[in-house]
Amino acid sequence: MAGSILDRFKEAVEESKEITTDKKIRIGIIGTGWIAEAHVANYLKCPDVEIVAAADLIPGKAEKFCKANGIEGVRLYPDHKSLIDNEQLDAVSVCTYNKTHAECTIYALEHGVNVLLEKPMCVTLEEAVAICKAEKASGKILSIGFQPRFDENMKMIRKIVQSGELGQIYYIQTGGGRRRGIPTPYGTSFIEEKTAGLGALADIGCYSLDMVLNAIGYPKPLSVSGYTSAFSAPIRITTRVIPNTPRSSPLTISPQRSSASRTTSCSTSAFPGP
Numbered sequence: 001m002a003g004s005i006l007d008r009f010k011e012a013v014e015e016s017k018e019i020t021t022d023k024k025i026r027i028g029i030i031g032t033g034w035i036a037e038a039h040v041a042n043y044l045k046c047p048d049v050e051i052v053a054a055a056d057l058i059p060g061k062a063e064k065f066c067k068a069n070g071i072e073g074v075r076l077y078p079d080h081k082s083l084i085d086n087e088q089l090d091a092v093s094v095c096t097y098n099k100t101h102a103e104c105t106i107y108a109l110e111h112g113v114n115v116l117l118e119k120p121m122c123v124t125l126e127e128a129v130a131i132c133k134a135e136k137a138s139g140k141i142l143s144i145g146f147q148p149r150f151d152e153n154m155k156m157i158r159k160i161v162q163s164g165e166l167g168q169i170y171y172i173q174t175g176g177g178r179r180r181g182i183p184t185p186y187g188t189s190f191i192e193e194k195t196a197g198l199g200a201l202a203d204i205g206c207y208s209l210d211m212v213l214n215a216i217g218y219p220k221p222l223s224v225s226g227y228t229s230a231f232s233a234p235i236r237i238t239t240r241v242i243p244n245t246p247r248s249s250p251l252t253i254s255p256q257r258s259s260a261s262r263t264t265s266c267s268t269s270a271f272p273g274p
């Protein structure tokens with residue numbers, strides 16, 4: 001039964017478009033650390049994309065990055081503002097640590113530049129609201145870097161769910177963690193309070209949240225709540241009721257107009273046993 005359902009959906013052919021323009025999309029890279037390498041590697045595969053500028057707060061880092069990643073003739077800047085002020089860009093990749101996601105993204109959108117923003121979107125709800133407002137006001141495109149959405153398995157799950165084959169989805173459980181430790185090829189800015197601002201739920205949990213919410217069509221939540229804990233620290237329970245909605249319960253996100261709920265759990269690092 002399960003096999004026959006999968007076979008049915010496998011037959012669907014993805015649409016692909018051939019690009020027939022000489023115009024190159026002019027890209028700026030903001031933050032030239034670890035993940036920026038992946039952005040550059042993929043831009044280099046696109047014949048209609050040109051990386052024209054890069055910026056990093058750390059002196060000399062952007063230059064070293066460009067050399068190491070084989071991009072030449074790129075103008076270099078000491079921060080996101082000078083890059084955006086001095087270039088005519090179509091888009092920027094915001095590859096900075098979490099705490100500067102909002103300021104870089106809002107500045108780019110306010111200056112008419114499309115943004116590919118690394119996950120997690122930002123650090124506070126207030127920042128998220130400000131980013132969404134800036135996107136609406138700009139008329140530009142903001143995309144958050146949730147690449148697992150484009151994974152073939154995830155695309156298949158979304159297709160099956162959206163087809164109605166599984167009926168109404170009323171409960172989803174998801175989770176995530178790193179099984180091979182914390183990857184630290186260039187430091188740990190994504191887990192340190194002063195640069196990341198958030199913990200495992202934001203760093204890793206945002207993927208699992210996005211994957212399931214994307215599969216079910218991003219219903220508007222009624223309430224969001226959860227708890228945080230650490231070694232030798234008391235558990236802190238936080239509940240945030242979305243305005244104008246009546247109820248909340250721990251560790252659930254309840255989509256509007258249905259009784260659906262989901263839970264997620266994640267850890268920054270879990271090593272396999274001996």
Ligand SMILES: NC(=O)c1ccc[n+]([C@@H]2O[C@H](COP(=O)([O-])OP(=O)(O)OC[C@H]3O[C@@H](n4cnc5c(N)ncnc54)[C@H](O)[C@@H]3O)[C@@H](O)[C@H]2O)c1
Nearest residue numbers: 031033034035055056057079080096097098100118119189
């Ligand atoms: N999508 C993925 O698979 C994936 C994987 C790893 C990291 N990430 C995300 O990418 C982001 C960056 O992570 P990383 O490991 O590459 O960090 P990193 O510390 O290696 O690089 C971030 C760089 O941004 C620079 N920076 C910060 N604010 C800036 C500003 N205003 N202007 C210019 N440069 C600025 C820093 O100086 C630093 O060099 C994080 O938000 C992380 O969650 C995503």
